[in-house]
Amino acid sequence: MAEIPDSGREEADLRPMGAAMTAAELEAWFVREVLPLETMLMRFLRRNWRDRSDIEDLRQEIYVRVCEAAEAEIPKSAKAFVFATARNLLTDLIRKENVVPIAAIADPDSVGPEADEPLQDRTLIAKDELRRLQDALDKLPPRHREAVVLGRIEGLTGREIAARMGIAEGTVSQHLKLGMHALTDLYLRDATDAGRRS
Amino acid sequence: MTSPHQPEIRQSATEIDLCAADWLQRRSFWKWSAEDQATFDAWLAESRAHRIAYWRQKSVWESAQRLKALRAPMTRPGGSIPPAKAKPFVLRVAAAAIVAAVVGTVGYRYLGSTSNNEKVYATPVGGRETIALSDGSRIELNTNTSLRVRTDKKTRMATLERGEAYFDIRHDAARPFIVDVAGHRITDLGTKFTVRDGADRLEVTLLQGKARLDSTDTSNPPNSAVLSPGEVAIATPQSVTVIRKPKKELDSQMGWRRGVLTFYHATLADAAREFNRYNQRKIVVVDNAVEAELIDGTFPVNDVDLFGRVAHSVLGARVENKGNDIVISR
Numbered sequence: 268m269a270e271i272p273d274s275g276r277e278e279a280d281l282r283p284m285g286a287a288m289t290a291a292e293l294e295a296w297f298v299r300e301v302l303p304l305e306t307m308l309m310r311f312l313r314r315n316w317r318d319r320s321d322i323e324d325l326r327q328e329i330y331v332r333v334c335e336a337a338e339a340e341i342p343k344s345a346k347a348f349v350f351a352t353a354r355n356l357l358t359d360l361i362r363k364e365n366v367v368p369i370a371a372i373a374d375p376d377s378v379g380p381e382a383d384e385p386l387q388d389r390t391l392i393a394k395d396e397l398r399r400l401q402d403a404l405d406k407l408p409p410r411h412r413e414a415v416v417l418g419r420i421e422g423l424t425g426r427e428i429a430a431r432m433g434i435a436e437g438t439v440s441q442h443l444k445l446g447m448h449a450l451t452d453l454y455l456r457d458a459t460d461a462g463r464r465s
Numbered sequence: 466m467t468s469p470h471q472p473e474i475r476q477s478a479t480e481i482d483l484c485a486a487d488w489l490q491r492r493s494f495w496k497w498s499a500e501d502q503a504t505f506d507a508w509l510a511e512s513r514a515h516r517i518a519y520w521r522q523k524s525v526w527e528s529a530q531r532l533k534a535l536r537a538p539m540t541r542p543g544g545s546i547p548p549a550k551a552k553p554f555v556l557r558v559a560a561a562a563i564v565a566a567v568v569g570t571v572g573y574r575y576l577g578s579t580s581n582n583e584k585v586y587a588t589p590v591g592g593r594e595t596i597a598l599s600d601g602s603r604i605e606l607n608t609n610t611s612l613r614v615r616t617d618k619k620t621r622m623a624t625l626e627r628g629e630a631y632f633d634i635r636h637d638a639a640r641p642f643i644v645d646v647a648g649h650r651i652t653d654l655g656t657k658f659t660v661r662d663g664a665d666r667l668e669v670t671l672l673q674g675k676a677r678l679d680s681t682d683t684s685n686p687p688n689s690a691v692l693s694p695g696e697v698a699i700a701t702p703q704s705v706t707v708i709r710k711p712k713k714e715l716d717s718q719m720g721w722r723r724g725v726l727t728f729y730h731a732t733l734a735d736a737a738r739e740f741n742r743y744n745q746r747k748i749v750v751v752d753n754a755v756e757a758e759l760i761d762g763t764f765p766v767n768d769v770d771l772f773g774r775v776a777h778s779v780l781g782a783r784v785e786n787k788g789n790d791i792v793i794s795r
Contacts, residue, residue, distance in 0.1 A: 290516075295675055295693040297517065298524040327478035330517045397687050400532050418494055419529045422619070424639075425494035436495075443490035448483055451525040 297334060300345035305455040308349060315357055329353050403453035411446030414439055469641050478518075484508070485518035490524055492638045506586075527654065531689060532677055587611040588628070591743050591767055593721065602642065605631040607721050608743045608766070629661040631722055636674070648682035649700050658692070667700040668711070670718065678705060720763070727736070727763045733776065733793065744769050745789070752795040755782050 308329065312322045332352050334341075343349035404412060409433075417428045425443070429436045473628075476484075488505055491497070492680045494507070502661045509516050533585035588594055588606045596604045599618065606612060608655025615621075625646040634653045644651040646660055646669045656674030660667070669678055671692035678698045680688040688705040690698050695715065699706045710718070728736050734756035737748040743766040750756040764772055773784040773791045785792045 279467070291674060292694065294516075294520045297520055298689065302521060302524060323478040323482075327481065327514055330521075331513045334513055334517055350592070372726070396528060396689070397531055400529055404529070404532065415529070419526070420532050424619075425490075428494070440487075440490060440495070442488045443494060444483065447490055447522055447526055448486040450529065451482070451486070451522050454525045454528070455521070456480075 271385060293338060296337060296341060297330075297346075301330065301333060302455060303350060304346055304349050308353060309456055311350065311353055312357075325353075325356065329356055332356065397455055403450050406453050407446055407449055411442050411449060414442035415446040415450060418443060478514070479516055482516045482522065485515070485522045488519060489522050494639070497639070527652075527677065527691075530652065531687070568734075572606075582617045583613055583615040585611065585613050590745055593724065600637065601635040603633040605722055607631075624710055625660055625662055627662060629659065629721070631657070631659045631719070635656045643666060645681065647700070648680060648702055649682045649705075650679045652677045652679070665701065669698045669700070670715065671696050671698075672715070672719075680705065717763075721766060724766055725763050726766050728760050730761060731760045732756060733758045733760055733780065733782075735774070737793070740764075740769060742764070743767060747790045748772065749787075749790050749792045750794075751792060752782075755780065755795045758782070 307321065308326060312325050314326065315318070316322060317327060329349065329352050333349055335387075336342065336348070336352075338423070383410065407415060413432060414428055417423045417431055418425070425436060425439050428443075429439045432439065467485060478583075488508065491501065492505070509519060512788040534645070536769070569645070575628045586594070586596055586604075586606060588608060588610045590609045592606070592608055592610075592701055594606050596606070596612075596614070597606070598621075600621070602621075604612065604623070607629035610630055611626040612628075612630055613624040613626065615623070619640065621640050621642045623632075623642070625644060632642070632644065632653065636654070636656075642653040644653075644660060647662050648671075649667055651658070651660065651669055654677065656676045657672040658674075658676050659670045659672070661670075669676070669692065673694055673695055675691065675693065677691050678689060678700065680700070680701060680702075688700070690705050690707050692698055692707065695709050695712070697708050698709050699708065713729065720727045721743075726739055728739075731739075734750050737750050737756075741747045744788070746769050748769060755776075760780070762775060764775075769791055773793065776782045776793050777784045783794045785794075
């Protein structure tokens with residue numbers, strides 16, 4: 268019947284929404300609310316920015332700004348906030364660099380009519396998720412896919428993967444790294460969008 | 466790319482993403498020393514962009530584990546087609562009852578190993594015990610609970626066969642802690658959480674960190690949810706729903722770990738049902754009018770008499786001892 272020594276820490280972690288977040292909460296929020304918007308964000312960036320080679324960096328800068336703001340206060344609508352941040356960033360860059368955007372980014376329609384639609388309910392997302400994961404996995408280069416499947420699905424260690432594939436451990440590392448990286452982009456972006464990346 | 470708008474960032478986003486992927490695979494698949502951890506921590510601390518890139522890679526990598534679910538039907542022995550209907554909860558309860566009979570009534574028992582690395586722990590009605598695992602994780606069993614734990618170099622698995630348990634898990638990226646319960650799988654991502662296998666539904670409450678809940682019953686469409694602190698997943702064989710509970714409610718829900726039950730505007734019927742999980746001496750509420758009365762307060766889990774006295778003095782109910790039970794009526 269001993270008192271639980273660490274119950275105080277738990278209480279500290281159960282702050283209401285709207286209050287400042289811990290790193291773990293910020294991560295959870297980012298993964299849950301922001302990452303699902305990536306397909307739409309990439310589409311927006313491509314439509315509004317001429318130089319394709321900048322787009323990954325723009326995306327990263329938007330995520331950094333969004334998380335910085337969310338640390339202080341969680342935005343009520345992640346979607347509205349992400350796209351407002353994106354528009355502001357592009358506007359700043361245009362002003363600084365005196366370049367001409369492809370389309371008028373101040374136009375609210377440029378995000379698409381779906382901008383204010385609520386996200387799907389989680390059960391539907393979960394079912395869709397599995398199918399999209401499978402699609403992403405299928406699109407990996409064969410050796411990357413093999414390493415990822417052995418590691419993530421069969422649960423082998425790096426050393427075991429090397430033995431199974433008959434290759435050096437350093438090579439397994441490379442396959443896993445590049446496979447993970449490609450899987451992340453493929454999964455977070457629509458297949459058609461990912462294919463168009465520069 | 467030269468980035469005039471962000472001169473402090475020298476690496477491109479793609480380079481940072483690749484670094485994040487590399488850290489993730491190093492942590493997940495290779496020997497990981499304290500020194501590696503320190504270098505990794507420093508890399509994370511270096512910039513927000515690094516942390517975000519890592520979260521992004523990690524979230525997809527963790528999701529990818531769900532692909533295992535797709536393999537399950539193919540690896541089924543004999544390749545048989547999964548049954549069209551979910552195994553009814555009743556069957557599971559019947560199996561659990563046999564375990565309870567073995568356990569007996571005195572205190573908690575470690576029932577021994579059923580295989581090399583598997584151990585079975587159980588508590589009787591009214592029991593409560595703490596299991597300390599060798600990796601520093603701690604599991605608390607509530608009343609009338611049975612849990613199998615299997616750990617080895619590669620895996621940490623537990624099966625909640627019945628009841629309720631609180632898990633305080635030391636995170637190990639290479640060896641996630643997995644709890645199987647009622648056709649669902651909870652994968653801890655470094656967490657404190659509780660699991661309650663109720664009569665008709667499973668409840669997973671996340672207190673700290675992050676955990677993932679997946680359905681494992683292949684006869685139903687896959688369901689899954691990632692839980693954040695303060696969230697409760699309620700799973701039936703057909704669905705998973707996630708709700709947020711206010712802190713006050715979560716605190717009272719955790720009261721059993723301190724040996725108390727706390728009610729806020731609970732109906733007498735619900736409060737009695739909760740008490741009956743902990744005691745051989747049952748509270749029977751016989752009157753429709755009185756069972757809907759609301760009750761507030763904190764009670765020791767085993768003090769059925771105190772509950773009876775409160776029902777009498779506060780609600781004006783009639784309270785009688787009948788045989789072993791306490792009967793509450795108008």
